[in-house]
Amino acid sequence: MSQAAGPGRVLALCGGVGGAKLAFGLAAALPEDELTVVVNTGDDFQHLGLEISPDIDTVTYTLAGLADRERGWGSAGDTWNFLGALARLGGEDWFQIGDRDLALHVERTRRLKAGESLSEVTADLARRLTVKHSIVPMSDQPVRTWLDTEIGPLPFQHYFVREHCLPVVRGVRFEGVTGAQPSPDFARDLARRDLAAIVICPSNPYLSIDPILAVPGVAEAISAAASPRVAVSPLVGGRAVKGPTAKLMAELGVPGTVTAIADHYVRLIDAMVIDIADADQASCLEARGLAVHVTQTVMTTDQDRVRLATETLDFARSLRTLAQPAASL
Amino acid sequence: MSQAAGPGRVLALCGGVGGAKLAFGLAAALPEDELTVVVNTGDDFQHLGLEISPDIDTVTYTLAGLADRERGWGSAGDTWNFLGALARLGGEDWFQIGDRDLALHVERTRRLKAGESLSEVTADLARRLTVKHSIVPMSDQPVRTWLDTEIGPLPFQHYFVREHCLPVVRGVRFEGVTGAQPSPDFARDLARRDLAAIVICPSNPYLSIDPILAVPGVAEAISAAASPRVAVSPLVGGRAVKGPTAKLMAELGVPGTVTAIADHYVRLIDAMVIDIADADQASCLEARGLAVHVTQTVMTTDQDRVRLATETLDFARSLRTLAQPAASL
Numbered sequence: 001m002s003q004a005a006g007p008g009r010v011l012a013l014c015g016g017v018g019g020a021k022l023a024f025g026l027a028a029a030l031p032e033d034e035l036t037v038v039v040n041t042g043d044d045f046q047h048l049g050l051e052i053s054p055d056i057d058t059v060t061y062t063l064a065g066l067a068d069r070e071r072g073w074g075s076a077g078d079t080w081n082f083l084g085a086l087a088r089l090g091g092e093d094w095f096q097i098g099d100r101d102l103a104l105h106v107e108r109t110r111r112l113k114a115g116e117s118l119s120e121v122t123a124d125l126a127r128r129l130t131v132k133h134s135i136v137p138m139s140d141q142p143v144r145t146w147l148d149t150e151i152g153p154l155p156f157q158h159y160f161v162r163e164h165c166l167p168v169v170r171g172v173r174f175e176g177v178t179g180a181q182p183s184p185d186f187a188r189d190l191a192r193r194d195l196a197a198i199v200i201c202p203s204n205p206y207l208s209i210d211p212i213l214a215v216p217g218v219a220e221a222i223s224a225a226a227s228p229r230v231a232v233s234p235l236v237g238g239r240a241v242k243g244p245t246a247k248l249m250a251e252l253g254v255p256g257t258v259t260a261i262a263d264h265y266v267r268l269i270d271a272m273v274i275d276i277a278d279a280d281q282a283s284c285l286e287a288r289g290l291a292v293h294v295t296q297t298v299m300t301t302d303q304d305r306v307r308l309a310t311e312t313l314d315f316a317r318s319l320r321t322l323a324q325p326a327a328s329l
Numbered sequence: 330m331s332q333a334a335g336p337g338r339v340l341a342l343c344g345g346v347g348g349a350k351l352a353f354g355l356a357a358a359l360p361e362d363e364l365t366v367v368v369n370t371g372d373d374f375q376h377l378g379l380e381i382s383p384d385i386d387t388v389t390y391t392l393a394g395l396a397d398r399e400r401g402w403g404s405a406g407d408t409w410n411f412l413g414a415l416a417r418l419g420g421e422d423w424f425q426i427g428d429r430d431l432a433l434h435v436e437r438t439r440r441l442k443a444g445e446s447l448s449e450v451t452a453d454l455a456r457r458l459t460v461k462h463s464i465v466p467m468s469d470q471p472v473r474t475w476l477d478t479e480i481g482p483l484p485f486q487h488y489f490v491r492e493h494c495l496p497v498v499r500g501v502r503f504e505g506v507t508g509a510q511p512s513p514d515f516a517r518d519l520a521r522r523d524l525a526a527i528v529i530c531p532s533n534p535y536l537s538i539d540p541i542l543a544v545p546g547v548a549e550a551i552s553a554a555a556s557p558r559v560a561v562s563p564l565v566g567g568r569a570v571k572g573p574t575a576k577l578m579a580e581l582g583v584p585g586t587v588t589a590i591a592d593h594y595v596r597l598i599d600a601m602v603i604d605i606a607d608a609d610q611a612s613c614l615e616a617r618g619l620a621v622h623v624t625q626t627v628m629t630t631d632q633d634r635v636r637l638a639t640e641t642l643d644f645a646r647s648l649r650t651l652a653q654p655a656a657s658l
Binding site for chain 2: 048049050075078079081082083084085086088089090091098099100101102103104106107109110113124125128129
């Protein structure tokens with residue numbers, strides 16, 4: 001296990017479904033005290049009076065082995081009687097909430113209202129679902145992703161779920177981020193000088209990773225970090241495995257390529273893991289000073305997740321091994 | 330239909346399961362514009378951050394034909410995945426909430442928070458569940474039933490559900506009742522001079538009907554009403570069909586008899602419908618100036634409910650016929 005990363009802690013930045021798959025692999029490859037999964041909370045929203053944290057839930061269910069494998073989100077084998085009854089009552093039923101899943105939202109809402117922090121609630125609920133590794137929100141203060149679209153500004157979930165990502169996006173902003181701080185565990189890990197690696201999971205850079213990077217102090221800390229910093233590409237042959245990454249990049253005037261993602265993460269990464277389908281761009285990345293690992297990045301099975309995580313950790317270790325002699329010159 | 334009560338509106342005071350069965354019968358026997366079911370809200374409570382109105386829900390489900398017939402409360406054929414998941418997360422799972430049932434609580438909570446009154450929310454949710462007759466809360470202001478027990482004061486649901494009615498009760502009080510008003514539709518009906526009847530449903534007098542009577546102005550209006558006022562006994566042979574009525578009466582130092590219930594409703598009723606099993610007390614009731622109708626009061630089938638309601642309405646009409654000549658003397 002620990003030989004994959006060597007001693008030290010791995011800090012992984014993560015969004016929902018795609019990122020959670022790599023987080024699952026990292027958790028399988030690392031002891032429980034050597035991984036912190038920092039999760040985007042820009043997608044969080046209040047709905048039906050409930051505090052919903054979709055990415056935290058997806059990562060929690062995935063690490064607990066409870067996630068629905070088809071959908072990638074929600075609890076496997078869940079039922080939908082609440083949502084059906086709500087529709088009959090004229091309630092808002094566009095956001096899918098399964099009956100079991102609802103318990104997480106109700107309990108989180110109750111505990112937040114009782115004064116617990118999102119970090120505390122997230123850690124305890126994950127623990128109760130038998131997750132051993134650390135899942136922490138990017139911030140305990142509310143940050144809300146808004147999309148400026150052709151039909152006007154939309155909160156993230158309205159864009160993503162209700163409007164099925166159809167409106168053309170002109171910009172993305174993170175409401176409340178200037179007043180936010182990294183959550184205590186995230187801040188603690190950002191301040192560590194002995195991180196084995198910082199891994200940016202294969203999540204949407206604009207919608208899932210940027211909110212984390214926008215929390216004051218985070219981008220600065222990562223750009224100054226001595227640890228190897230590796231981004232795993234969310235694109236495969238210029239297309240997203242799931243979600244609107246490529247469509248969004250086109251609308252923002254950015255080519256849908258791993259090179260464009262590398263440029264987006266400029267000064268924040270030392271290396272990228274890209275798919276075989278994008279191998280032709282390895283030289284572009286290397287020309288930018290990045291180390292590149294080319295592999296199969298689509299994660300269909302648990303074995304795929306663990307393999308990609310292990311390769312990513314080995315790759316990060318090799319970077320550290322390379323960097324150390326250079327630093328000692 | 331309308332010949333059962335003749336012209337005019339019937340006002341029924343009602344608690345949960347037992348009362349709801351008679352309300353179902355009254356709704357079957359009366360046109361939709363000739364019945365108001367006023368429901369106890371002393372059992373209402375906040376739980377898991379939700380506004381729960383158990384008696385309103387029971388009456389709503391029962392009139393909609395959706396109630397679980399075994400339990401008497403909740404939605405028939407409901408599932409329990411939310412509650413199971415909540416227990417796993419360490420949430421409070423002592424109050425039974427089915428997955429479909431939860432939609433009612435979530436939607437009510439959302440709409441109350443948005444500023445609608447409990448009357449408005451109750452009427453609209455009932456309408457969406459195809460209930461044609463009027464279900465109104467006793468008050469739009471919160472009134473909360475507390476029981477002073479041998480183990481200290483308990484909110485109603487803690488006594489009733491969590492503690493299974495086991496603690497010995499020394500007294501009952503209705504927190505907030507002095508600041509409450511009858512709900513608008515209830516106040517309107519109380520002010521009518523043309524009510525066909527006021528019916529007290531076979532609900533617990535101390536826990537389900539007393540909160541309604543304790544709302545300022547209600548007992549006064551009923552005691553001054555010219556309409557026939559009939560209580561249907563919740564006891565059968567000195568025992569409650571369901572719930573703690575008889576046990577509670579013993580603890581409060583009152584004999585568990587229909588005569589004691591008549592005395593409890595003194596000046597508020599002209600007549601009682603009692604079970605054949607209590608026929609020996611008819612003379613005691615008549616000695617108190619009450620008219621008595623003796624019949625089979627246990628409601629097992631829908632036919633039982635409609636028959637008891639029709640008999641009660643016919644009985645009330647006979648009282649009016651008797652009273653009219655007397656008034657014209």
